[in-house]
Amino acid sequence: MQFALPVLTLCIWLPIVGGLAVLTSGDKSPDVSRWAALGFSVLTFLISLLLWTGFDPASAEMQFVEIAPWIPSFNAWYHLGVDGISMPLIILTTFITILVIIAGWEVIHYKPSQYLAAFLIMEGVMVGVFSALDAVLFYVFWEAMLIPMFIIIGVWGGPNRVYATIKFFLYTFFGSVFMLVALIYMYFKSGSYSILDFQQLPLSLTEQVWIFLAFLAAFAVKVPMWPVHTWLPDAHVEAPTGGSVILAAIMLKIGGYGFLRFSLPITPDASATLDWLVIAMSLIAVVYIGFVALVQQDMKKLIAYSSIAHMGFVTLGFFIAFTIFNRSEAEGGVVLGMAGGMVQMVSHGFISAAMFLCVGVLYDRLHSREISTYGGVIHRMPVFGALMVFFAMANAGLPGTSGFVGEFMVILASFQADFWYAFLAATTLILGAAYTLWMVKRVVYGPVTSDKVAGLRDANGREILVLGTLAIAVLALGVWPDPLVNVMDASIQNLVQHIGVSKIAAGPAAVAALP
Amino acid sequence: MTFDYAQLVPLVPEIAVLALASILLLVDLWLKDDDKGKNHLIAVFGLVVVIGLTGLVGSEHREIVLNGSYIRDPMSDVLKIAILVISLLSFVYSRDYLRDRGMLVGEFYVLTLCAVLGMMVMVSANSFLTLYLGLELLALSLYALVAFDRDSPSGAEAAMKYFVLGALGSGLLLYGISMLYGASGSLELGPVARAVAWQGADNQVLVFGLVFVVIGIGFKFGAVPFHMWVPDTYQGAPNPVVLFLGSAPKIAAFALAFRLLVDGLGQLHGDWQGMLVILAVISLAVGNIVAIAQTNIKRMLAYSTISHVGFIFLGLLAGTVEGFAAAMFYAIVYALMAAGGFGLLVMMSRQGHEVERLDDLKGLNERDSWQAAMMALVMFSMAGVPPTVGFMAKLLVLDAVISIGFWWLALIAVFFSVIGAFYYLRVVKIIYFDQPEIAGPLVVGTGARFALSFNGLAILFLGIFPASLLAYCQAAFA
Numbered sequence: 001m002q003f004a005l006p007v008l009t010l011c012i013w014l015p016i017v018g019g020l021a022v023l024t025s026g027d028k029s030p031d032v033s034r035w036a037a038l039g040f041s042v043l044t045f046l047i048s049l050l051l052w053t054g055f056d057p058a059s060a061e062m063q064f065v066e067i068a069p070w071i072p073s074f075n076a077w078y079h080l081g082v083d084g085i086s087m088p089l090i091i092l093t094t095f096i097t098i099l100v101i102i103a104g105w106e107v108i109h110y111k112p113s114q115y116l117a118a119f120l121i122m123e124g125v126m127v128g129v130f131s132a133l134d135a136v137l138f139y140v141f142w143e144a145m146l147i148p149m150f151i152i153i154g155v156w157g158g159p160n161r162v163y164a165t166i167k168f169f170l171y172t173f174f175g176s177v178f179m180l181v182a183l184i185y186m187y188f189k190s191g192s193y194s195i196l197d198f199q200q201l202p203l204s205l206t207e208q209v210w211i212f213l214a215f216l217a218a219f220a221v222k223v224p225m226w227p228v229h230t231w232l233p234d235a236h237v238e239a240p241t242g243g244s245v246i247l248a249a250i251m252l253k254i255g256g257y258g259f260l261r262f263s264l265p266i267t268p269d270a271s272a273t274l275d276w277l278v279i280a281m282s283l284i285a286v287v288y289i290g291f292v293a294l295v296q297q298d299m300k301k302l303i304a305y306s307s308i309a310h311m312g313f314v315t316l317g318f319f320i321a322f323t324i325f326n327r328s329e330a331e332g333g334v335v336l337g338m339a340g341g342m343v344q345m346v347s348h349g350f351i352s353a354a355m356f357l358c359v360g361v362l363y364d365r366l367h368s369r370e371i372s373t374y375g376g377v378i379h380r381m382p383v384f385g386a387l388m389v390f391f392a393m394a395n396a397g398l399p400g401t402s403g404f405v406g407e408f409m410v411i412l413a414s415f416q417a418d419f420w421y422a423f424l425a426a427t428t429l430i431l432g433a434a435y436t437l438w439m440v441k442r443v444v445y446g447p448v449t450s451d452k453v454a455g456l457r458d459a460n461g462r463e464i465l466v467l468g469t470l471a472i473a474v475l476a477l478g479v480w481p482d483p484l485v486n487v488m489d490a491s492i493q494n495l496v497q498h499i500g501v502s503k504i505a506a507g508p509a510a511v512a513a514l515p
Numbered sequence: 516m517t518f519d520y521a522q523l524v525p526l527v528p529e530i531a532v533l534a535l536a537s538i539l540l541l542v543d544l545w546l547k548d549d550d551k552g553k554n555h556l557i558a559v560f561g562l563v564v565v566i567g568l569t570g571l572v573g574s575e576h577r578e579i580v581l582n583g584s585y586i587r588d589p590m591s592d593v594l595k596i597a598i599l600v601i602s603l604l605s606f607v608y609s610r611d612y613l614r615d616r617g618m619l620v621g622e623f624y625v626l627t628l629c630a631v632l633g634m635m636v637m638v639s640a641n642s643f644l645t646l647y648l649g650l651e652l653l654a655l656s657l658y659a660l661v662a663f664d665r666d667s668p669s670g671a672e673a674a675m676k677y678f679v680l681g682a683l684g685s686g687l688l689l690y691g692i693s694m695l696y697g698a699s700g701s702l703e704l705g706p707v708a709r710a711v712a713w714q715g716a717d718n719q720v721l722v723f724g725l726v727f728v729v730i731g732i733g734f735k736f737g738a739v740p741f742h743m744w745v746p747d748t749y750q751g752a753p754n755p756v757v758l759f760l761g762s763a764p765k766i767a768a769f770a771l772a773f774r775l776l777v778d779g780l781g782q783l784h785g786d787w788q789g790m791l792v793i794l795a796v797i798s799l800a801v802g803n804i805v806a807i808a809q810t811n812i813k814r815m816l817a818y819s820t821i822s823h824v825g826f827i828f829l830g831l832l833a834g835t836v837e838g839f840a841a842a843m844f845y846a847i848v849y850a851l852m853a854a855g856g857f858g859l860l861v862m863m864s865r866q867g868h869e870v871e872r873l874d875d876l877k878g879l880n881e882r883d884s885w886q887a888a889m890m891a892l893v894m895f896s897m898a899g900v901p902p903t904v905g906f907m908a909k910l911l912v913l914d915a916v917i918s919i920g921f922w923w924l925a926l927i928a929v930f931f932s933v934i935g936a937f938y939y940l941r942v943v944k945i946i947y948f949d950q951p952e953i954a955g956p957l958v959v960g961t962g963a964r965f966a967l968s969f970n971g972l973a974i975l976f977l978g979i980f981p982a983s984l985l986a987y988c989q990a991a992f993a
Binding site: 070071072073074111114136139140141143144146147150151154155161162165166169170173174177178180181184185187188 | 880884895900901902906910911913914917918922925926929930932933936937940941943944947948981982985986989
């Protein structure tokens with residue numbers, strides 16, 4: 001169904017224009033900047049809801065398509081559209097941005113207009129990444145995202161921020177330039193930059209492997225997967241709370257989205273050949289990084305490592321597809337794994353955002369992220385303590401919260417692939433519970449350890465509003481994930497059909513056992 | 516033999532620049548010391564008129580006049596306008612700097628305009644002699660400009676170094692040209708191209724001449740290993756001169772390379788392609804790696820120039836229409852970015868101290884957030900990060916390189932761009948994350964502020980709508 005209103009264009013450009021407006025308003029009256037930023041972000045969210053209401057879940061086609069010439073001589077188009085995979089992520093983006101703007105309300109005193117403008121511009125660019133259907137356009141948004149994040153971490157970050165932000169930028173930049181070469185290569189094979197054309201493009205296995213590796217370089221850094229994850233803990237620790245939230249809740253999802261939009265459909269044979277590599281990297285992330293998280297002293301670092309472990313589930317869910325193809329005739333498990341990965345992405349968007357916001361609340365009061373600084377917080381901050389415990393439970397995958405749904409679906413699917421995959425993946429239920437709950441035990445429970453903690457004030461209305469909204473989202477997705485699963489079902493079915501067919505032009509299919 | 520005066524019509528812009536230079540030379544004699552600002556006004560106004568004239572005489576057809584020694588084609592129109600706009604920008608940037616130092620004299624404008632004239636002649640040259648004439652007019656004006664601050668020993672040293680190495684480069688180029696003349700029997704590019712097509716690459720003299728021509732081009736571009744003059748000259752010369760020297764002449768150098776290698780020796784593409792591959796790869800490597808070690812921002816930008824030259828060569832060596840358009844786009848875009856980068860240095864170094872250390876930029880965001888944002892745009896553009904135009908320029912070049920199957924070359928290029936991104940980011944870091952050494956807001960004149968805004972916004976605009984400039988570049992080779 002076609003809307004007269006260019007919803008996607010509005011979702012991209014309204015926050016960017018709003019960001020520029022906030023930027024020019026200057027720092028003379030921070031309240032004006034704040035309300036303007038909030039207004040723009042709420043308006044964008046409301047517009048993005050049109051995507052949900054107007055979406056046809058029965059169709060796997062791209063919807064809300066907008067197409068206009070951009071660089072004619074280069075055959076690059078301003079081509080936007082969403083399917084069931086990208087639409088929930090766009091709404092996640094517009095939703096989280098509102099919370100980030102509210103969360104930074106009284107906390108940011110240094111050049112607040114630049115801070116808010118960076119987040120608004122970031123929002124538009126991230127929506128652009130999720131909705132671009134032209135490879136050049138995608139790449140422009142993909143890289144443009146780095147600039148505001150670079151500034152956010154570098155200007156409002158912690159003591160070691162310069163190292164962290166440059167590391168973040170260079171890691172991501174390094175990964176993505178190889179993707180650029182792969183995209184240009186495919187342009188010469190297909191004569192267009194359309195991502196949908198790339199997906200239909202026949203490629204030999206050798207070509208696919210190279211292209212797959214180029215994509216892996218870009219997306220694995222972004223997700224981030226072991227062993228290219230090391231920028232993430234640094235970036236998270238140094239970033240201001242809002243930066244951490246955006247980084248964990250949305251930027252990491254862009255890597256996962258890249259696998260679904262690029263790696264799997266464009267290079268299905270290479271994905272089938274090299275799926276062991278991704279699965280191994282995912283399982284190492286789940287198990288090894290889980291242990292690493294256990295020994296962290298810094299709360300943000302702990303959550304950062306837990307993010308890596310949780311994102312390992314996402315990539316595992318996506319890439320067990322080929323093993324299941326080989327084992328059984330049923331596509332049910334494949335769809336389950338992919339849907340699980342998607343649910344996990346959305347759910348992790350809520351939970352990690354909430355966890356970082358919780359740390360932010362504590363940090364704003366005591367200016368410390370060390371676990372040992374705290375103890376017995378619940379005696380002084382009962383409301384906040386309850387919320388933090390709730391989010392920790394969700395992070396550990398407690399049934400009834402959204403954290404459980406995604407993990408359960410992925411573990412169930414991996415049983416159909418291989419018992420040992422499932423076994424290793426399931427260790428997260430123990431490890432995740434261990435590192436999260438142990439942190440909660442040390443921070444929230446126990447006797448009040450110091451005078452500083454004794455002087456804590458409970459969360460104020462603004463903080464409760466932000467955390468409460470997220471708690472509702474986590475709970476809603478946990479008990480009733482159906483709307484989300486339904487919206488993406490058709491697109492995922494379609495993707496599974498697509499990756500089941502070899503793209504090697506001539507000769508027998510590489511994946512002989514495919515149905 | 517009658518002379519058809521209609522032949523002079525395509526030369527009107529060049530004649531106008533020459534007339535402007537002459538007028539300034541005369542007017543300056545009657546201007547009092549405190550009235551030298553009029554020089555600036557006349558030069559700026561004159562350049563605007565010349566830009567208009569260039570647009571008027573331009574057309575889609577090519578015309579060859581003056582017995583085959585001069586050509587006006589769509590490429591020369593676009594390049595001339597780009598050169599004039601960049602020169603205009605550098606005049607606006609430099610005014611306050613020159614005034615504060617008592618250097619706002621007619622000679623500066625006369626020399627600069629002679630250099631502009633030289634570049635325009637290069638762009639429109641259709642014979643070896645015209646090309647060399649333009650090149651030497653440009654080079655001699657620049658030698659004098661580098662030493663323009665008479666009291667500065669480092670300026671004199673830089674000028675000397677530039678002169679010696681520049682003369683060597685010109686000599687090598689001339690030697691190569693003489694070989695080509697000997698082998699082809701003509702100075703005009705058209706007949707040379709025909710002679711080359713007929714003789715092919717078997718003629719050793721021709722290939723020998725080609726080697727020297729490529730070396731000459733390498734010298735003028737500042738490509739590794741003929742780059743030694745670039746950092747020293749940039750460091751020693753006054754900032755406005757570096758601004759001028761580092762921007763527009765790159766466009767003229769592109770024209771030099773295109774006229775010689777493609778218009779003249781297009782048939783030897785197979786031979787010069789290999790040479791350019793080597794020059795491009797080592798320029799990318801040396802430029803990007805050595806720039807990391809610099810603490811002087813002028814030297815850093817000098818090495819960054821060298822790495823950008825590598826990219827321009829990548830576009831040229833593809834030898835396709837898309838490749839030439841990409842290289843041309845890159846040259847123009849680079850000139851725009853360099854003008855912005857050096858322009859900020861000129862603007863900042865007003866109060867009796869020359870901004871040349873990286874640390875001088877510390878905390879610029881604190882002092883003037885708009886200028887800081889513009890400089891950040893320039894830096895991100897040089898690093899090739901979208902949505903700035905630097906990315907589009909790199910994309911087009913990579914596209915051209917991959918189209919001829921040199922995907923490994925594209926991988927090398929992107930690899931070194933990532934290394935290069937580090938030192939551009941360091942500048943952004945210094946601007947945004949460090950505390951200023953000098954407190955207080957930046958005092959900048961309206962003209963310069965406008966110029967930098969125009970510059971930065973043009974980088975952003977062209978990055979989002981590259982088709983607006985790209986269409987002209989591609990039409991030039993259609």
